[in-house]
Amino acid sequence: MVGASLALALSRSGLSVVLIEATAPDSAAQPSFDERTTALGNGSRRVFEALGVWDALQAEAAPIRSIHVSDAQRFGFARVDAAELGLQALGFVVANRAIGRELWSALRQAQRVTLRMPARVMAVELGADCASLRLQEDSGELRLQARLVVAADGAQSLVRAAAGISAQIHDYEQTAIVAALRTDQPDAGIAYERFTQAGPMALLPLRGAGAGHWHTLVWAAAPADAQALLALTPQQFLARWQQMFGWRAGRALQLGHRGAYPLSLVRAATAVGPRAVLLGNAAQAMHPVAGQGFNLGLRDAADLAELLSEVARSGGDVGEALVLQRYAAQRVADRDGVVRFTDALVRVFADRRPGVGVLRDLGLLAFDLLPPAKRVLGRVSLGFGGRRSALTRGVPL
Numbered sequence: 179m180v181g182a183s184l185a186l187a188l189s190r191s192g193l194s195v196v197l198i199e200a201t202a203p204d205s206a207a208q209p210s211f212d213e214r215t216t217a218l219g220n221g222s223r224r225v226f227e228a229l230g231v232w233d234a235l236q237a238e239a240a241p242i243r244s245i246h247v248s249d250a251q252r253f254g255f256a257r258v259d260a261a262e263l264g265l266q267a268l269g270f271v272v273a274n275r276a277i278g279r280e281l282w283s284a285l286r287q288a289q290r291v292t293l294r295m296p297a298r299v300m301a302v303e304l305g306a307d308c309a310s311l312r313l314q315e316d317s318g319e320l321r322l323q324a325r326l327v328v329a330a331d332g333a334q335s336l337v338r339a340a341a342g343i344s345a346q347i348h349d350y351e352q353t354a355i356v357a358a359l360r361t362d363q364p365d366a367g368i369a370y371e372r373f374t375q376a377g378p379m380a381l382l383p384l385r386g387a388g389a390g391h392w393h394t395l396v397w398a399a400a401p402a403d404a405q406a407l408l409a410l411t412p413q414q415f416l417a418r419w420q421q422m423f424g425w426r427a428g429r430a431l432q433l434g435h436r437g438a439y440p441l442s443l444v445r446a447a448t449a450v451g452p453r454a455v456l457l458g459n460a461a462q463a464m465h466p467v468a469g470q471g472f473n474l475g476l477r478d479a480a481d482l483a484e485l486l487s488e489v490a491r492s493g494g495d496v497g498e499a500l501v502l503q504r505y506a507a508q509r510v511a512d513r514d515g516v517v518r519f520t521d522a523l524v525r526v527f528a529d530r531r532p533g534v535g536v537l538r539d540l541g542l543l544a545f546d547l548l549p550p551a552k553r554v555l556g557r558v559s560l561g562f563g564g565r566r567s568a569l570t571r572g573v574p575l
């Protein structure tokens with residue numbers, strides 16, 4: 179998702195861009211454009227507007243008009259309404275496959291972007307003047323040279339390893355179960371975040387067949403509990419979910435396919451190396467509790483595209499160390515802020531020590547009563563600091 183977004187953002191930069199993807203976008207095995215949905219913040223919406231893909235996505239995007247956060251079996255809860263913050267929506271939920279469809283369709287028409295897929299990067303050498311890549315395609319092996327390699331190859335990034343960049347890994351010992359779920363109540367644009375004994379769960383509005391009654395569920399549970407949940411029949415699963423979530427979204431009626439994602443925080447020591455930039459999951463893969471991973475990756479891509487376009491137009495070398503250092507410095511506050519915020523949220527709500535629950539309740543109540551605290555959410559939707567790139571303001575490059 180992040181690599182394809184960057185390639186599209188660079189399509190008018192004057193640079194020759196080659197996008198290498200191991201799995202064809204319409205394949206059922208595509209790991210990025212899969213059955214999940216993504217909650218896009220307003221910053222991401224603006225980037226997609228500037229890239230010309232939002233018009234097509236909007237028809238399938240479910241607006242989030244309010245967010246309801248609660249701690250199961252405790253009194254604390256908080257609610258944030260878009261209208262209170264002067265916004266039309268706090269974000270939009272879109273199917274990953276729809277994002278993929280629109281990005282690939284735009285990329286196929288982009289003039290200076292060459293798509294190589296399915297093609298797998300097998301080896302990368304990063305030299306002082308250029309990067310060399312060895313690809314494996316159906317028709318055989320291919321070698322490429324480039325002034326810059328952008329690694330948007332996921333949390334197990336091969337390019338990150340080739341650049342000798344270490345990554346800090348924290349296993350949350352949770353697996354996220356993702357499924358579409360139908361209830362007897364319309365979603366009313368409410369996104370629920372509920373912290374339960376069995377792990378945090380999010381229930382988001384979903385557009386599609388029978389719109390208004392389908393939601394997307396993300397339930398993070400301990401791996402053994404997740405296995406047990408996956409082994410339940412759909413009816414048993416819905417009964418268990420109802421027991422943990424309660425009735426605020428109505429009675430559960432139907433369950434779609436259940437997918438499972440083990441959750442870890444993977445964080446690269448630095449976002450840049452010689453002739454290489456790490457982007458998206460390759461730079462930081464996070465817990466989905468706050469729905470921030472792709473939003474952050476897209477802001478990184480927007481900033482990088484703007485900088486590389488500027489350098490290319492002035493005839494400079496896009497892979498030069500000074501350019502990459504400038505990019506890293508521009509993005510450090512936002513990347514640090516989002517990673518820390520997300521990690522703290524997981525840890526605070528996972529803490530079941532006596533007394534911590536009361537502090538959490540007080541925190542949620544304070545958040546609910548204090549308008550300035552709610553404005554923090556506006557920042558979550560637009561980024562955590564540093565400059566805002568043209569694309570995140572909706573301005574095409």
Ligand SMILES: Cc1cc2nc3c(=O)[nH]c(=O)nc-3n(C[C@H](O)[C@H](O)[C@H](O)COP(=O)(O)OP(=O)(O)OC[C@H]3O[C@@H](n4cnc5c(N)ncnc54)[C@H](O)[C@@H]3O)c2cc1C
Pocket residue numbers: 179180181198199200201208209210211214215216217218297298299300330331332333336354356396439457458459460466468469470471472473474475
């Ligand atoms: C359950 C869940 C829910 C989420 N919900 C949200 C949300 O609501 N909002 C949000 O902002 N974020 C969300 N995220 C995070 C989001 O999914 C990630 O941030 C996003 O997938 C990162 O995209 P990426 O392109 O960096 O990496 P990936 O999605 O991991 O894609 C990497 C790509 O690289 C390709 N690749 C890998 N190795 C090679 C190679 N050697 N050669 C060629 N190609 C290769 C793969 O085929 C793949 O297409 C969620 C994550 C999970 C797990």
